[in-house]
Amino acid sequence: SAVISQKPSRDICQRGTSLTIQCQVDSQVTMMFWYRQQPGQSLTLIATANQGSEATYESGFVIDKFPISRPNLTFSTLTVSNLSPEDSSIYLCSVLSGRIYEQYFGPGTRLTVT
Amino acid sequence: SQKIEQNSEALNIQEGKTATLTCNYTNYSPAYLQWYRQDPGRGPVFLLLIRENEKEKRKERLKVTFDTTLKQSLFHITASQPADSATYLCALVLGSGNTGKLIFGQGTTLQVKP
Structure with a gap:
């Protein structure tokens, strides 16, 4: 299994600023994913980040x-730019385990935009 | 349009009973279907995976069924306990190859009362 940490765990940001979220994994992994979970909603995949290549973004x-x-096999950052209240969400990173299709998730970063 | 639907209303049951959660999908052809558990303030935790050619999968008190004709998965927790109270998410794994891309339902919250 993989242990994933995220920083910060939560933040309150002003409209128009940016927040960078860090995701650290305790082992080397090829594929990392960033999700958004809006209040009362499901998880939505933002992008897939592979080391050594550009991230692949989902529609929207x-x-x-x-x-x-994605500078190395254990670390990734997601920046949410030009913040608006609609960006208030929980942002989660995940990694693909060695077992096929099983994903491990970080604890999430709760972002509130005022 | 493509949809994944889980009961949005919370499921309340008495301790010791069997909880049954439903996941329906339309216009997807998943190779695999997964179930995750999410506790408040935490990332989802993988529980079970079932393949398209499997009818049923069991793990301890958990049982998952997968009917590709009905486009439905049922998730059962037998002998439920208050510690089983959480939100349960179904997720579809699309396409061939281990791209890791998951499409999540919105989750059903289960409350087990002592």
């Missing part, structure tokens, strides 16, 4: 708004 999510870095 763009790099300018959600830039992602």
Whole structure:
């Protein structure tokens, strides 16, 4: 199994600013994922981040708004840019385990935009 | 349109009874279906995976069925306990190859009363 930590666990940000969320894994993994979970909603995949290549974004999510870095096999960051109240959500990172299709999730970062 | 639907209303049951949660989907052809548990303030935790050619999968007090004709999965917890109280998410794994991409339902909250 993989142990995933995220920083910060929560933050309150002002409209127009940006927040960078860090995701650290205790083992090397190829694929990392970033999800958004809006209040009362399901998890929605934002992008897939593979080390050494550009992140792949899902429909409705763009790099300018959600830039992602993946500098090595244990770490990734997601930045949420030009914040608006609609960005208030929980953001989670996950990794694919060695067992086929099983994912491990971090504890999430709760973002509130005022 | 493509949809994954889980009962949005919370399920309240008495301790010791069997809880049954439903996941229905339309216009998807998943290769696999997964169930996750999510506690408040935490990321989802993987519980079970069932393949499209499997009818049923069991793990301890958990049982999952998968009917690709009905496009439905049922998730059962037998001899339920208050500690089983949580939100349960179903997730579809699409396509061939281990891309890791998951599509989540919105989850059903289970409350087990002592």
